[in-house]
Amino acid sequence: MTGFSTMRRHLNLSVLSLATLGALLLAPAAGAADWPSRPVQLVVPFPAGSSPDTLARAIAEPLAKDLGQPVVVENKPGAGGNIGTRHASKAKPDGYTLLLTINGPMVTAPTLYKNSLGYDPLTDLDPISLVGTSPNVLVVPKDSPAKNLKEFVQLVKDQPGALNYGTVGPGSSSHLGMAMLEQEAGITLQQIPYTGFPQITTSIIAGDIQAGFMVPGVAMPQVNAGKMRALAITSLESSELLPGVPTMASQGYPGFESISWDAIFVPAGTPVDIVGRLNTSITKILAMPDVKQKMASLYFTPAPSTPAELTAMIKAEKTRWDEVIERLNLSLD
Structure with a gap:
């Protein structure tokens, strides 16, 4: 791609x-x-x-x-x-x-x-x-068992179709990013659409949903505050604005990009x-x-x-x- x-x-x-x-x-x-x-x-x-x-x-x-x-x-x-x-x-x-x-x-x-x-x-x-x-950032609740992308994929495989993820609507990058990951990793999650990323943030922090591809401007303040965990970003190269967050490509999904x-x-x-x-x-x-x-x-x-x-x-x-x-x-x- x-x-x-x-x-x-x-x-x-x-x-x-x-x-x-x-x-x-x-x-x-x-x-x-x-x-x-x-x-x-x-x-x-x-x-x-x-x-x-x-x-x-x-x-x-x-x-x-x-x-x-x-x-x-x-x-x-x-x-x-x-x-x-x-x-x-x-x-x-x-x-x-x-x-x-x-x-x-x-x-x-x-x-x-x-x-x-x-x-x-x-x-x-x-x-x-x-x-x-x-880039988008894949986030999970702070107490999620998944500490990295590999563990997240395994977590979903262990509970096929049981975990939810939030999007800002069907067809958005938050939806298609997860759809790509589902196909490439062979996993299945349930999409929960919201009107915006702030609402997704609230649901992830509360544990109502288990993941989401979000814009970092909304997600990272909560990640930095210890309320959510960032697993990966969706650019092909690492970002100077997001040091320490690895790319999807570097974690086993080469070519994975959703900007x-x-x-x-x-x-x-x-x-x-x-x-x-x-x-x-x-x-x-x-x-x-x-x-x-x-x-x-x-x-x-x-x-x-x-x-x-x-x-x-x-x-x-x-x-x-x-x-x-x-x-x-x-x-x-």
């Missing part, structure tokens, strides 16, 4: 074919010279306190200063982010509705929900910029000069030391992109995950 980092290095080949589009997106155009003249809404399809919500609020304040108008974060959680993403895709394309969402609703949901999704990520939303990337990312979009048809203005603003904001520090505290690495690069990445990610979904024979319709 092609690594996420390797894939990004080769995206320039795809981006070259979109050079003209990229130039248009960054060029000034008539029709929105007075934008914004009122508050801008930033839709987050996950609950308050979630990782996307925290990232959105870290960006909203400097974005408001740069645009000269308030940027109001509105949480619309549900269905693994699909509800809020669909809501934003149907908004008026006038630059007053932005969307910060994750890879699930943009990459895997169209394949898992072929007949019921209600939006097309590539035609109903226009990309602004990738925001950041982070979370967040990006900003607008409804399709938003004027190109607004798209260009937003891309310039987001790129500048992601380079700010205080924003980088906030993102590092969430274990996210800033990763600004052009709209064309983000489109190419989504297409490449979709190809990769479609193969996984087909191999796992998953459908949520």
Whole structure:
């Protein structure tokens, strides 16, 4: 399986074919010279306190200063982010509705929900910029018998189908990561969907569920406090932000990779000069030391992109995950 980092290095080949589009997106155009003249809404399809919500609020304040108008974060959680993403895709394309969402609703949901999704990520939303990337972390309760990945797999094998794991919805990276592990390790767990990672954290600490692939920004404070145990991260290489937590690949599952990312979009048809203005603003904001520090505290690495690069990445990610979904024979319709 092609690594996420390797894939990004080769995206320039795809981006070259979109050079003209990229130039248009960054060029000034008539029709929105007075934008914004009122508050801008930033839709987050996950609950308050979630990782996307925290990232959105870290960006909203400097974005408001740069645009000269308030940027109001509105949480619309549900269905693994699909509800809020669909809501934003149907908004008026006038630059007053932005969307910060994750890879699930943009990459895997169209394949898992072929007949019921209600939006097309590539035609109903226009990309602004990738925001950041982070590995997921496999966590278990603090008193779990499993001290490492091998022991976790054996624990599940000893109780086939009896243990539960939490996800932020079917088709999310928290779901597909465990689905991949189930297939590769020959184990079976029961999925329990939640509206966000904070709720999963509460259930793991309480012992209501036995595991979960989570974003480290939510999981690691509890791990560091001794309330949960981290067994592995899902990047191919170890992370400077997560020292001491081994990769899945180094524990017997070479090629195992599941990266979370967040990006900003607008409804399709938003004027190109607004798209260009937003891309310039987001790129500048992601380079700010205080924003980088906030993102590092969430274990996210800033990763600004052009709209064309983000489109190419989504297409490449979709190809990769479609193969996984087909191999796992998953459908949520």
